[in-house]
Amino acid sequence: MDKNRLEQKIKDELTNHQVPIDKEALWNNIHKKKKNRGLFFWLSGLMLIAGMGATILFQQTKNHEWVKAEPITEHKDLNENGTNQSQTNASQLENENTKDADKNEDPTNPAKLLQTKKLLNNQEIQNGHQQAHNQEISIQTKNPSAPSLNQESNSSNFKNTNGLNTQTNKTTFPIPLNKTKLPFKEHNASATTIDKVKEEDFAISLKQVSSIASLPINFLTLNSFSEFPPIKFSPVNIENRKVEKSKNVKGFYFELLGGYALINKKMSSETATDLLEARENMETPLEQINLGFNLRHQIKAGFYLQSGLIWSRLSESNNYKELASETKLEGGHVILEITQPNSDVLFQTGEALVTYDTIRTYEVYNTYDKWDLPIGLGYQKSFGKWCIEGDVNFVLNLNHTFKGYLINEELDKLRKGNPFAKRIGLRTFASIGAGYEFNKKLTLWLKPNFDLNPWKVNVPESLIEQTYQNYGLQVYARLKI
Amino acid sequence: MIFKDIQAIIAGCKDQHHAAQKALVDLQGDRLYAICIRYIGDRDKAKDVLQECFIRIFKYIDKFDPIKGSFETWLNVLTVRQCLKQLDKKTLKTIELSTKLYNEFYEDPKVINQMSADEILAKVESLPEGYRQVFNLAVVEGYSHKQIAKLLDLEEGSSRSKLSRAKQMMRAKLFYLKLHKHG
Known part of the structure; x- marks a missing residue:
C-alpha cells in the first residue's frame, strides 16, 4: 500500500511538474539552430552541386597545355664542299651504319640503350604527354640522316660553367642538321675533342627510391574505458554517486583541419619499361600539406555526416639525369677527302657541325595545388572528456594546378602546364583518431588517415600510369555551433 | 497577431x-x-x-x-x-548494478505527502543512467514493460529488473531525504 502510495505520489508530482527556464534564451537558441541547420544543408547542397559541376567541367575541358619544345629548324649550309661530301660519302656512311646496326643487336650495347631512351623521350614529347614527372625534357635530337659519324675512342668527363655534370659524346656532321630548341637554358658544352661514349658514360647513376615507410597508426587504448566504474551503493553515498552519461548529443559542428601526409607514388607501364625503370629509381615520394574546414552534422546514435573544402599542396623534389645532345660549329675537322691520280689521298679540313651527347643532371621541384570536396560518414563515441571516432570519406577533386621549377637553372624557368589528368580519380580515405573535449564548445582531435584506394592522376593514354596513395596525420579543432 | x-x-x-x-x-x-x-x-x-x-x-x-x-x-x-x-542504447544494456539494496523502509504517509516535486525530481535526476529512464517510463508515463523494452532496445526481463532496482533506489534516496529532513 505504502509502495503504491509513494509511486502515485511521484507520478502526480512529476507529471505536470515545471522547471523554470529562460524562455528568451531558449527561443534564441532554437532560432539560431534552425538557421544554422538551413545554412548547413544549403552549403552541403551547394558544395555537392559545385563538385559535380566541376567534375563534369573538367571532363569536358582540355587543360593539358604543356610548354612544348617547339622544334626550330635551321638549315645552315656550311659550305658547298660539306654538302657534296655528304653525298659522296653516302655509301661509306651506309656501311658504317650497317656496322653500327650490327653492333646494336647486342641488348647490352650502351649505344642501343641510349637510342632506346632517346626514342622513348621523343615519343613521349611527340604525344604531348610531358608530365611533371616525365622530366625527360627533349634536349636536342640528332639528325637521323647523320648518325654516328667519325666517332673516336676518347671519352671525357667535364664540368661546364653552370656546374652541371656532363659526359660527352662528340660526333661531327658535315651536313646540315635539324636543331631543336631546348625548353630550358641551353647547355654550353665546350669540349674540343672528339669523344666516344663508353658504356659506363651512359649508365644513369640512379639512386634508389626508398619505399615509403608506412606510418604506424597508434590506436588509442581503450581498456581503461571498457569497464564501467564499480558502484558502491548505500543510503549514505547515493548523493555522491555519479554515472558517466552519453555525450551523443545531436548538433552541428564546424571544424578546422590541417595535416601532413606522405604520398606513395606507384608507376606502371607495359611498353616504356626503360623509361619506367629510370623514373622509378630517380623519383622520391611526394609530400603533402593540407588545410581546410568541415561542416559536420551529428546524427543519430553517434553517427555523423561531414563535408567541407580542403586545399592541399603536394610537392616533390627530384634529381634527374637525362640524355641530351647539342650541336656546335667547330673548325679543324676533315670535311673533304680527295684521292689524287697517284693514289695519294688529301684531306681538306674546315668547320663542321659537331653534336655532343651528354648526360645532364638537374634538380626539379614540382608543386601541385588541389582543391577537394570531401564527403564523409563516421561514428563517434565519447568516454568522459575523451572521444574516439572513425570515418570514411569520398574526395572529389574540384581543381588542380601545377607549377614546376628547375632549381639549378634560373628560377624564372618556370615550367607551365598541368601534368595531371583532367579529372583526378576519386579518392577514398579512412581515418580513426582520438579527441579531447576542452569545453562544451571546443574539441581537439588527432587522426591518422590513410587512403583506401590508389587514385589515378594522369591521362589514360600516358606511357606511364601513375597512382598516388596518402598516409598522413590530421589535426582538427572542432567547434560546436 | x-x-x-x-x-x-x-x-x-x-x-x-x-x-x-x-x-x-x-x-x-x-x-x-x-x-x-x-x-x-x-x-x-x-x-x-x-x-x-x-x-x-x-x-x-x-x-x-x-x-x-x-x-x-x-x-x-x-x-x-x-x-x-540521445541515449546510448549499448550503455543502457551494459549497466547493471550489483549492490545490495535496502528493501525495507518505514514510509510515513505524512512524510510522503510533504515531499515537494522539486525534491522528487532531484532524486529521479540522480538515478543512474538506464534506471532513470525505465523508472520514468514506467512510473510517471505509465508504459508497460513491453513498450519500455521496445523503446530502449532491452529485454523485458531487463526492464523489470531495472525498474525494481530503480524503485528501491528511489525509496532509499527518499528515505535518506526523510532522515535528513526529520532527523
Whole structure:
C-alpha cells in the first residue's frame, strides 16, 4: 500500500511538474539552430552541386597545355664542299651504319640503350604527354640522316660553367642538321675533342627510391574505458554517486583541419619499361600539406555526416639525369677527302657541325595545388572528456594546378602546364583518431588517415600510369555551433 | 497577431509562424524542460535536448491529430522520444548494478505527502543512467514493460529488473531525504 502510495505520489508530482527556464534564451537558441541547420544543408547542397559541376567541367575541358619544345629548324649550309661530301660519302656512311646496326643487336650495347631512351623521350614529347614527372625534357635530337659519324675512342668527363655534370659524346656532321630548341637554358658544352661514349658514360647513376615507410597508426587504448566504474551503493553515498552519461548529443559542428601526409607514388607501364625503370629509381615520394574546414552534422546514435573544402599542396623534389645532345660549329675537322691520280689521298679540313651527347643532371621541384570536396560518414563515441571516432570519406577533386621549377637553372624557368589528368580519380580515405573535449564548445582531435584506394592522376593514354596513395596525420579543432 | 489560446498557437505553428512558435515555447517550455531533466539527468544537456525537441515539434506539428489525444500528450511523447534518442542504447544494456539494496523502509504517509516535486525530481535526476529512464517510463508515463523494452532496445526481463532496482533506489534516496529532513 505504502509502495503504491509513494509511486502515485511521484507520478502526480512529476507529471505536470515545471522547471523554470529562460524562455528568451531558449527561443534564441532554437532560432539560431534552425538557421544554422538551413545554412548547413544549403552549403552541403551547394558544395555537392559545385563538385559535380566541376567534375563534369573538367571532363569536358582540355587543360593539358604543356610548354612544348617547339622544334626550330635551321638549315645552315656550311659550305658547298660539306654538302657534296655528304653525298659522296653516302655509301661509306651506309656501311658504317650497317656496322653500327650490327653492333646494336647486342641488348647490352650502351649505344642501343641510349637510342632506346632517346626514342622513348621523343615519343613521349611527340604525344604531348610531358608530365611533371616525365622530366625527360627533349634536349636536342640528332639528325637521323647523320648518325654516328667519325666517332673516336676518347671519352671525357667535364664540368661546364653552370656546374652541371656532363659526359660527352662528340660526333661531327658535315651536313646540315635539324636543331631543336631546348625548353630550358641551353647547355654550353665546350669540349674540343672528339669523344666516344663508353658504356659506363651512359649508365644513369640512379639512386634508389626508398619505399615509403608506412606510418604506424597508434590506436588509442581503450581498456581503461571498457569497464564501467564499480558502484558502491548505500543510503549514505547515493548523493555522491555519479554515472558517466552519453555525450551523443545531436548538433552541428564546424571544424578546422590541417595535416601532413606522405604520398606513395606507384608507376606502371607495359611498353616504356626503360623509361619506367629510370623514373622509378630517380623519383622520391611526394609530400603533402593540407588545410581546410568541415561542416559536420551529428546524427543519430553517434553517427555523423561531414563535408567541407580542403586545399592541399603536394610537392616533390627530384634529381634527374637525362640524355641530351647539342650541336656546335667547330673548325679543324676533315670535311673533304680527295684521292689524287697517284693514289695519294688529301684531306681538306674546315668547320663542321659537331653534336655532343651528354648526360645532364638537374634538380626539379614540382608543386601541385588541389582543391577537394570531401564527403564523409563516421561514428563517434565519447568516454568522459575523451572521444574516439572513425570515418570514411569520398574526395572529389574540384581543381588542380601545377607549377614546376628547375632549381639549378634560373628560377624564372618556370615550367607551365598541368601534368595531371583532367579529372583526378576519386579518392577514398579512412581515418580513426582520438579527441579531447576542452569545453562544451571546443574539441581537439588527432587522426591518422590513410587512403583506401590508389587514385589515378594522369591521362589514360600516358606511357606511364601513375597512382598516388596518402598516409598522413590530421589535426582538427572542432567547434560546436 | 496574438496567440492567446492553445488552438491558435497550434494553428500558427502549423503555418510556421514565428510568433506562434515563440508562444508555444513560452507556454510549454518549463513543463517540457522538466521532462528533459527527468530523462537526461543533466540540466545543461537537457537544455540542448529541449531545443532539439522544439525544432522537432515545429517540424512535425502538422502530424498532430487532436482525435488521437491531447496536444500535451503529443508533446510529452515527442519529448520523451527525443530524450531517449540521445541515449546510448549499448550503455543502457551494459549497466547493471550489483549492490545490495535496502528493501525495507518505514514510509510515513505524512512524510510522503510533504515531499515537494522539486525534491522528487532531484532524486529521479540522480538515478543512474538506464534506471532513470525505465523508472520514468514506467512510473510517471505509465508504459508497460513491453513498450519500455521496445523503446530502449532491452529485454523485458531487463526492464523489470531495472525498474525494481530503480524503485528501491528511489525509496532509499527518499528515505535518506526523510532522515535528513526529520532527523
